[in-house]
Amino acid sequence: MEDFHKDCSIPARSSKGHRRGALSALRRRNAAGLLNHLRTNGPCTRVEFAHAAALDTKTVTNLVNVLLKERLIISDGLADSSGGRPAERLTLNPNGAYAVGVDLGARSLRTVIIGLTGQVIAMTENKLQxxxxSEKMLTQITDDIRATIKQANLRSRRRLVGIGFASPGFLDREAGVALEAxxxxxxxxxxxxxxxxxAFGRRVIxxxxxxxxxxxxxxFGQGRQEKNFVCLDLGFGIGAGIVSNGKLHYGVSETGGEIGHTTVKRHGLRCRCGKRGCLETVAxxxxxGRLANRSSASAVxxxxRTGDRTAKRVIREAGTYLGIAAANLINLLNPGLLVLNGGLxxxxxxxxEPFTQSLNRHAxxxxxxxxxxxxxxxxNRAGAMGAATLALRSCFEYETAISIQRSAKDR
Ligand SMILES: [Zn+2]
Structure with a gap:
């Protein structure tokens, strides 16, 4: 799918003093600017965008015409006008592009298809069989993606730009290999x-x-208005996704965010990671499930809820430790938002309740x-939606902003 990156369907103008490539890159950057403006601020008129991006209206009109033709944006009716001719409002076309997102969990497999505005068009959720x-897991994953695409009944499969895959554990992202979980x-x-x-002839991330x-x-969630936040995933395992200045934090060897393996008990139980007393051994x-002698956390x-004292104590303890971990995160990173997600x-x-009490006590x-x-x-769609976003965001990046139509035709 390499041509997906290189290609640009807009003919570059070659005028005095400018190389074709330079102009076309500028134009693509402007196109990306408009798409991102619509994504984050909602519908706007040509004049409003020209003002926001400090571009002249003629440039914006040319840009808009191209994006309308590419069907990445559509008309959203007329803006209110105080005298004069009302201006046309523009918005992202929900059917302008689609992306697949797969979220592999310790017990489950979720697959979604989202459109250009992040709307979930189809979702399947199955037990990880x-x-x-790994061979059989890959077969299940492929089957689930096929089933979800079928369920989505897309207007144009050619507009399916790629597949994002969310895997637990350690990865070699460059090689596209999941190393271990x-x-x-x-x-x-x-x-x-x-x-x-x-299997799908699409870009996979x-x-x-x-x-x-x-x-x-x-x-697409609570983080839209917040550039510094932490997403705490409380499930079969525990992890933290850190967003700093609007960007994902990785760390030097891409293992940042492993809050589940921070020590909370000096002489605690041995963890799956090989160390002792990790947060995951208690919370x-x-x-x-294990500490309360039950088959799963939901059984606990x-x-x-029926009054079992051991079950109540184990959950209370877990909540308390999670509160300590969250307090540490907040003290260390000073985020504007902590989003809690995951089955717990x-x-x-x-x-x-014990989580909040502990958080208040320690932060x-x-x-x-x-x-x-x-x-x-x-x-529970957050992981799969995020995975789909990995693929969808190529539409909003300036290298690829307006190459969908062309690359889709090649498929
Ligand atoms: Zn550990």
């Missing part, structure tokens, strides 16, 4: 990108699961006052 066998036994050295790009979830929040979904929650959030007050008042604490509005 063979966590010990402590909670999925068979998920080792899996060439996800090669496999899926062969691999990202760590919690980071993908944070990207979903940044583009992950897996630990909650059910028991707690479904425990509601059983977990969130610095000044830092805590600056941070809103919210449950994700995207819910």
């Amino acid at each position: 063979t966590p010990s066998d 402590v909670h999925i036994r068979g998920w080792k050295n899996v060439p996800v990108v090669e496999h899926l790009s062969k 691999l990202e760590e699961a919690t980071r993908a979830m944070a990207l979903g929040e940044l583009w 992950s979904g897996e630990a909650i 929650a059910k028991a707690a 959030c479904r425990m509601g007050d059983l977990l969130l 610095l008042n000044r830092s805590l006052a600056a941070a809103r604490i919210e449950l994700s509005a995207l819910g």
